[in-house]
Amino acid sequence: MKLPEHGSNPQYTYRAMDISMPDQIVDLSANINSSGPPDRLKKIWQDLLEEIVTYPDPHSVSLRRKIARKEGVLEEEILIGNGGAELIHLIGRWLAHSNVLIIHPTFSEYEKACRINDCTIYHLLLEENDWDFGSKKLAAYLSKVDAVFICNPTNPTGVLYSASKIKEIVKEAHKEHCYVIVDEAFYDFPLEEVTVAHLVKEYSNLLVLRSMTKMFSIPGIRLGFLMAGETVVKELGNYQVHWSVNGIAQKVGEILLEETDFVYHTKYMVKREREKLFAFFDQSRFDYSPSQTNFYLLKDPDLNDQTELFRFLLENGIVSRHTQNFKGLDGRWLRFAIKGKKEHEKLMDALTEWKSRP
Numbered sequence: 001m002k003l004p005e006h007g008s009n010p011q012y013t014y015r016a017m018d019i020s021m022p023d024q025i026v027d028l029s030a031n032i033n034s035s036g037p038p039d040r041l042k043k044i045w046q047d048l049l050e051e052i053v054t055y056p057d058p059h060s061v062s063l064r065r066k067i068a069r070k071e072g073v074l075e076e077e078i079l080i081g082n083g084g085a086e087l088i089h090l091i092g093r094w095l096a097h098s099n100v101l102i103i104h105p106t107f108s109e110y111e112k113a114c115r116i117n118d119c120t121i122y123h124l125l126l127e128e129n130d131w132d133f134g135s136k137k138l139a140a141y142l143s144k145v146d147a148v149f150i151c152n153p154t155n156p157t158g159v160l161y162s163a164s165k166i167k168e169i170v171k172e173a174h175k176e177h178c179y180v181i182v183d184e185a186f187y188d189f190p191l192e193e194v195t196v197a198h199l200v201k202e203y204s205n206l207l208v209l210r211s212m213t214k215m216f217s218i219p220g221i222r223l224g225f226l227m228a229g230e231t232v233v234k235e236l237g238n239y240q241v242h243w244s245v246n247g248i249a250q251k252v253g254e255i256l257l258e259e260t261d262f263v264y265h266t267k268y269m270v271k272r273e274r275e276k277l278f279a280f281f282d283q284s285r286f287d288y289s290p291s292q293t294n295f296y297l298l299k300d301p302d303l304n305d306q307t308e309l310f311r312f313l314l315e316n317g318i319v320s321r322h323t324q325n326f327k328g329l330d331g332r333w334l335r336f337a338i339k340g341k342k343e344h345e346k347l348m349d350a351l352t353e354w355k356s357r358p
């Protein structure tokens with residue numbers, strides 16, 4: 001059995017590695033906020049049941065209105081999706097047969113969505129020393145391609161590029177009639193809120209994606225949204241299945257948009273835990289990516305391929321995300337989500353044991 005394409009569902013990872021899954025595990029393979037979902041959602045859960053007896057609003061009007069107010073864009077500039085993943089696949093369909101640039105390592109669904117729609121894909125592989133795409137390197141592609149995907153902060157490195165850097169690319173791409181898709185699925189986690197969403201009014205070639213599943217810990221509900229010019233939103237919406245976003249998801253989205261304290265506390269918790277972990281990695285000679293978000297790459301510099309460490313951690317009940325299917329990483333790193341103190345104590349104990357092997 002092949003290793004799973006994404007984090008989460010650890011039973012598949014254990015099966016693929018032919019290891020029996022312990023009763024207690026710490027799952028650090030999916031980048032989901034461990035302090036969620038917010039209490040408010042738990043309290044009103046019963047009331048949401050009334051949503052299941054009617055068809056959902058196919059235009060998600062009420063949710064779009066709330067997002068528009070929060071993000072400073074028009075309702076017509078928003079498309080709600082059944083998770084960010086659905087929106088990526090709608091974009092893939094919309095880009096069918098065109099030339100697309102993907103910057104690696106990155107979220108594998110961009111390539112999948114483009115590949116199944118017969119796009120010609122160009123790949124820009126980032127160097128491990130700084131994970132930077134360097135505006136000049138990227139600019140060289142803009143005249144060749146119809147669209148470029150940028151993930152910010154980037155999954156899997158956690159590196160956050162400045163809004164001015166992204167704006168520069170959007171501006172250059174605009175001159176070349178090239179679309180820029182900026183996936184801000186992890187926008188909520190860094191202390192500094194870096195976004196280019198406000199630029200959709202100015203640049204008709206810009207599409208900004210968000211996911212609500214990570215911060216609010218609702219990956220099972222499926223909710224994301226896209227911000228772009230009205231024409232692009234309409235075109236993408238034409239490909240969407242009617243009622244694609246269910247009524248519970250729409251209501252939950254409206255409630256969660258108001259959870260600003262929850263987001264604030266999570267940001268500080270993530271920063272605190274990340275700093276603690278990185279100090280430990282420095283001390284115990286592990287390499288890591290300079291993440292500013294809720295996950296990071298890690299490797300033992302004594303190994304090239306990290307499978308041995310991956311296996312050791314699984315045997316000790318700790319699930320990380322393999323990087324075999326991240327182009328440019330090919331198993332040389334492991335990705336870990338930032339969770340809470342307890343989970344990290346277990347991780348640090350296991351890594352200490354790993355380093356003290358005879």
Ligand SMILES: Cc1ncc(COP(=O)(O)O)c(C=O)c1O
Pocket residue numbers: 082083084085086107151155183185210211212213214219222223224
């Ligand atoms: C970078 C990135 N974008 C989008 C998504 C899709 O998220 P969802 O479909 O849960 O909203 C993910 C999920 O892992 C992701 O990592």
